Amino acid sequence: xxxxxxxxxxxxxxxxxxxxxxxxxxxxxxxxxxxxxxxxxxxxxxxxxxxxxxxxxxxxxxxxxxxxxxxxxxxxxxxxxxxxxxxxxxxxxxxxxxxxxxxx
Numbered sequence: 236x237x238x239x240x241x242x243x244x245x246x247x248x249x250x251x252x253x254x255x256x257x258x259x260x261x262x263x264x265x266x267x268x269x270x271x272x273x274x275x276x277x278x279x280x281x282x283x284x285x286x287x288x289x290x291x292x293x294x295x296x297x298x299x300x301x302x303x304x305x306x307x308x309x310x311x312x313x314x315x316x317x318x319x320x321x322x323x324x325x326x327x328x329x330x331x332x333x334x335x336x337x338x339x
Contacts, residue, residue, distance in 0.1 A: 272292070279288035 276288055276292060279291060283291075
C-alpha cells in the first residue's frame with residue numbers, strides 16, 4: 236500500500252512541476268509578444284502618427300484574431316463531426332456484437 240501512495244505522490248508532483256513549467260513558458264511567451272508589440276509600435280511611430288500606428292496594429296491584430304477564430308471554429312466542427320462518426324461506428328459495432336450474442 237505504501238508503494239501505491241508513493242507512486243501517487245510522485246505522479247502528483249510530476250503533474251505539479253509540469254503545470255508550473257507550462258505556466259512559466261506561457262509567461263515568457265507573453266512577455267516576448269508584448270516586447271515585440273512595443274518594438275513594432277515604436278518603429279511604426281517613427282514613420283507615421285502614433286494614433287495611426289496604434290490603429291494599424293489594432294486592425295492587424297483584430298484581423299488576425301478574426302481569421303484564427305474562424306479557422307479554429309472550422310477545425311472544432313470537423314473534430315466534432317469526427318467524434319460523432321466514431322461514436323456512431325462504435326454503437327454499430329456494439330449493436331452487431333449484441334445481436335450476435337443474442338443469436339448465439
